Amino acid sequence: xxxxxxxxxxxxxxxxxxxxxxxxxxxxxxxxxxxxxxxxxxxxxxxxxxxxxxxxxxxxxxxxxxxxxxxxxxxxxxxxxxxxxxxxxxxxxxxxxxxxxxxxxxxxxxxxxxxxxxxxxxxxxxxxxxxxxxxxxxxxxxxxxxxxxxxxxxxxxxxxxxxxxxxxxxxxxxxxxxxxxxxxxxxxxxxxxxxxxxxxxxxxxxxxxxxxxxxxxxxxxxxxxxxxxxxxxxxxxxxxxxxxxxxxxxxxxxxxxxxxxxxxxxxxxxxxxxxxxxxxxxxxxxxxxxxxxxxxxxxxxxxxxxxxxxxxxxxxxxxxxxxxxxxxxxxxxxxxxxxxxxxxxxxxxxxxxxxxxxxxxxxxxxxxxxxxxxxxxxxxxxxxxxxxxxxxxxxxxx
Numbered sequence: 001x002x003x004x005x006x007x008x009x010x011x012x013x014x015x016x017x018x019x020x021x022x023x024x025x026x027x028x029x030x031x032x033x034x035x036x037x038x039x040x041x042x043x044x045x046x047x048x049x050x051x052x053x054x055x056x057x058x059x060x061x062x063x064x065x066x067x068x069x070x071x072x073x074x075x076x077x078x079x080x081x082x083x084x085x086x087x088x089x090x091x092x093x094x095x096x097x098x099x100x101x102x103x104x105x106x107x108x109x110x111x112x113x114x115x116x117x118x119x120x121x122x123x124x125x126x127x128x129x130x131x132x133x134x135x136x137x138x139x140x141x142x143x144x145x146x147x148x149x150x151x152x153x154x155x156x157x158x159x160x161x162x163x164x165x166x167x168x169x170x171x172x173x174x175x176x177x178x179x180x181x182x183x184x185x186x187x188x189x190x191x192x193x194x195x196x197x198x199x200x201x202x203x204x205x206x207x208x209x210x211x212x213x214x215x216x217x218x219x220x221x222x223x224x225x226x227x228x229x230x231x232x233x234x235x236x237x238x239x240x241x242x243x244x245x246x247x248x249x250x251x252x253x254x255x256x257x258x259x260x261x262x263x264x265x266x267x268x269x270x271x272x273x274x275x276x277x278x279x280x281x282x283x284x285x286x287x288x289x290x291x292x293x294x295x296x297x298x299x300x301x302x303x304x305x306x307x308x309x310x311x312x313x314x315x316x317x318x319x320x321x322x323x324x325x326x327x328x329x330x331x332x333x334x335x336x337x338x339x340x341x342x343x344x345x346x347x348x349x350x351x352x353x354x355x356x357x358x359x360x361x362x363x364x365x366x367x368x369x370x371x372x373x374x375x376x377x378x379x380x381x382x383x384x385x386x387x388x389x390x391x392x393x394x395x396x397x398x
Contacts, residue, residue, distance in 0.1 A: 017054075017057065017068065017072055017075065017076055018075065018076075018079065020052040020053075020054060021052075021054065021075070021076040021079040021080060022079060023048060023052060024045055024048045024049050024052055024054065024079075024080060024083075024087070025079050025080050025082065025083035025084075026083070027044050027045050027048045028042060028044070028045035028048075028080060028083040028084035028087040028088075029083035029084060030044070031044050031045065031084070032083060032084035032085075032086070032087070032362070033354075033362065035084060035086050035087070035209070035210035036086065036207075036209050036210060036362050036366075037209075039203065039204065039205075039209035039210065039212070040210060040212070041090075041163055041165075041166050041210060041212045042084060042086050042087040042090065042210050043166075045080075045083075045084060045087035045090075046087070046090060046124065046166075049087075049091060049122075050122040053122060054076065054091070055091075055094060055098075055118070055122040055123065055124060056098075056118055056119030056120075056122055057072070057073065057076075058070075058073055058095055058098045058099065058102055059098065059101075059102060059115050059116075059118060059119040060102065060106075060115075063106075063112060063115040063116050063119060064115070064116045064119035064120055065115070065118075065119040069307065070099075070243060070246060070247070070303060070306060070307065071300075071303045071304075071307065073095050073247065074246060074247055074249075074250035074299065074303055075250070076091065077091060077092045077095075077247050077250035077251045077254065078250045078251070078253050078254040078257065079254065080251070080254065081250065081251040081252065081253065081254020081255050081257070081258070082254040082255070082257050082258040082261075083254075083258075084210070085207075085208060085210075085251060085254070085255050085362075085363075085366040086208060086209065086210025086211050086366075087210070088251040088254055088255075089162075089208060089211050089248075089251050090124075090162070090163055090210075090211060092247040092248060092250070092251050093126070093127060093162055093163075093211075094124055094125050094126075095243070095247055096127070096240060096243045096244050096247055097125040097126070097127050097171050098118070098125060099239045099240065099243045100171065100187065100228070100235050100239055100240055101114065101115050101118070101189075102115070102239075103235075103238060103239040104228060104229075104230045104234070104235050104238070104239065105228065107229065108225070108228070108229050109225075110223070110225040110226055111189070111226075111228065114169075114189060118169075121168075123168035123169060124163070124166065124167050124168050124169075125167060125168065125169045125170070125171060125189075126161055126162060126163055126164050126166075126167035126169070126170045126171070127161070127162065127170065127171050127172075128156060128158040128161045128164070128170050128171070128172040128173070128216075128218055129172075129173045130158060130159050130160045131143060131156060131157055131158060131159060132157040132158075132159050132215075133157070134182075136374060136375055136378065137378070138173065138236070138374075139183060139185070139232075139233070139236060140182040140183055140185075141173055141174050141175045141182055141185050142157075142175075142182065143155060143156040143157070143174045143175065144174055144175035144176070144177055144178045144180060145174045145175070145176065145177065145186060145188060145227065146177075146178070147177070147224050147227075149224075150223055150224050150225075151221060151222070151223060151224055152188060152221070152222055152223070152224040152226070152227055153220070153221045154172060154174055154188065154190075154218070154219070154220050154221075155217070155218065155219050155220075156172055156174060156217075156218040157200070157215075157217055157218075158172070158215060158216050158217070158218050159200075159201060159215040160201075160203075160213045160214075160215055161197070161213065161214065161215070161216050161218070162211045162212065162213040163211060163212050163213070164197055164212075164213075164214065164216055165197060165199075165212065165214065166212065167192070168191070168192050169189055169190060169191045169192060170189075170190050170195065170218070170220075171187050171188070171189050171190075172187065172188050172190060172218060172220065173185050173186070173187050173232055174186060174187075174188070176231070183233065184231070185231065185232035185233065186227050186228060186231065186232055187227075187228045187232045187235060188220075188222070188226055188227045188228065189222075189226045189228075190220040190222050190226065191222070191226075194220055194221060194222040195218060195219060195220035195221075195222075196218075196219050196220075197216040197217070197218060198216060198217040198219075199214050199215070199216055200214075200215045200216060200217055201214055201215030201216075202214060203215075205369075206365050206368060206369075207362070207364075207365030207366035207367070207368055207369050208366050208369045234317075237316070237317050237322070238313075238316050238317060241322070241325060242306050242309075242321075242325045243306075244329075244374070245302070245325045245326070245328050245329035245332075246299065246302050246303055246306060246325070246328060248329065248332075248333075248370070248373060249295075249298075249299045249302070249328055249329060249332035249333075250299060252295075252332050252333065252336045252367065252370050253292075253295055253296060253299055253332070253336070255336060255340070255363050255366055255367055256292055256295060256335075256336040256339040256340055256363075256367070257292060258363065259288075259339060259340040259343040259344075259360055259363045260285075260288050260289060260292050260339065260343055262343060262347065262351070262357070262358045262359075262360060263281065263284075263285055263288060263342070263343035263346040263347055263351075263358070264285055265357065265358065266281065266346055266347045266350065266351070266358045267279050267281045267282055267285050267346060281345070281346035281347075281348075284342050284345060284346050285342075285346055287342060288339050288342040288343055288346070291335055291338060291339045291342070292339055294335065295331075295332060295335045295336065295339070298328055298331050298332060298335075299328065299332060301328075302324065302325060302328035305321070305324055305325075306325070309321050319386045319389065319390040320390055320393060322382075322383075322386060323383055323386055323387065323390060323392075323393075324393070326379045326382065326383045327383070329374070329376075329379060330376055330379060330380065330383075332370070333370035333371045333373075333376060334370075334371065334376070336367045336370060337364075337367050337368065337370070337371075340360060340363050340364050340367050341364070343360055343363075344360045344364060347360060
């Protein structure tokens with residue numbers, strides 16, 4: 001292909017976010033079963049994410065990105081989720097970490113510079129918030145960062161670092177210093193080459209196998225300026241928890257949406273063979289469609305609430321906002337299982353079998369991770385504590 005033809009193709013390509021996400025999704029879908037079967041990183045899909053320059057879309061235009069809103073990013077997550085849940089989850093978790101940079105790093109020269117580089121080079125960022133001895137409670141740490149002059153050092157027994165072996169940088173939480181309380185935390189960006197990873201736990205799971213969320217003993221040393229200037233409590237409350245619940249929910253919506261599409265295709269095929277008679281699964285398909293619409297409305301409502309809260313620091317840090325975001329996650333993670341189970345019943349043995357156009361085993365296995373990614377029981381416990389103080393929102397338009 002000549003250079004002139006290549007330039008013409010690029011100019012004629014649809015460069016909207018949806019179109020770019022669609023091109024990634026096409027590749028992701030091609031390798032989704034292999035990624036799941038072999039529990040391997042979705043390298044083909046991530047390579048196209050880089051080619052389409054999707055990894056830096058959230059970075060502000062002033063820092064070399066596109067300033068995409070969280071709603072736009074959630075739409076990309078849902079498109080990818082309909083093709084390959086592992087690819088979608090890697091993209092979502094990366095964007096969750098980028099949100100910490102965008103919302104809390106602009107006042108730091110180093111973090112601002114890193115944002116420029118991330119957008120320019122399409123760097124992939126991972127997260128190390130879980131730790132041996134604390135379970136999944138990311139708001140507590142055992143390890144502590146050591147600040148020695150202009151250098152920081154950290155050793156962490158990270159029980160899970162999703163796609164850690166494939167990342168260009170890892171954001172790691174720790175106690176702020178050796179004598180700090182478990183909840184007095186900071187987060188530090190460590191670039192590849194500034195840390196070592198010694199695998200301690202293999203990621204051999206029921207679903208979400210392609211996220212490659214192995215456990216590692218993390219050892220890092222970097223300039224101390226790479227520690228976020230704001231406490232992790234502020235980062236978590238004002239960006240990380242909300243973006244996690246919303247973007248994960250968008251991925252789960254994508255998984256459920258593809259299950260409904262497969263069920264619809266099955267019912268249509270049955271209708272063509274039934275001489276006009278309504279197939280047995282048609283009523284269940286209507287129920288699944290109804291639940292999918294409710295799931296969509298739940299996520300859209302959460303996204304609108306977050307965008308509004310970003311303009312009001314008090315609201316963003318309020319119990320009412322935290323409860324609302326928790327409820328989005330709880331509802332989304334439970335609803336998708338019901339939707340996909342309905343689709344499985346509709347498709348019957350053809351949905352239960354692997355390798356058919358209606359196969360739903362991977363969808364169902366991946367969906368079971370939703371209630372475990374920040375355990376629903378933990379979230380319910382946190383919400384119940386807040387509700388001892390905070391009155392529930394009972395307004396229809398509040």
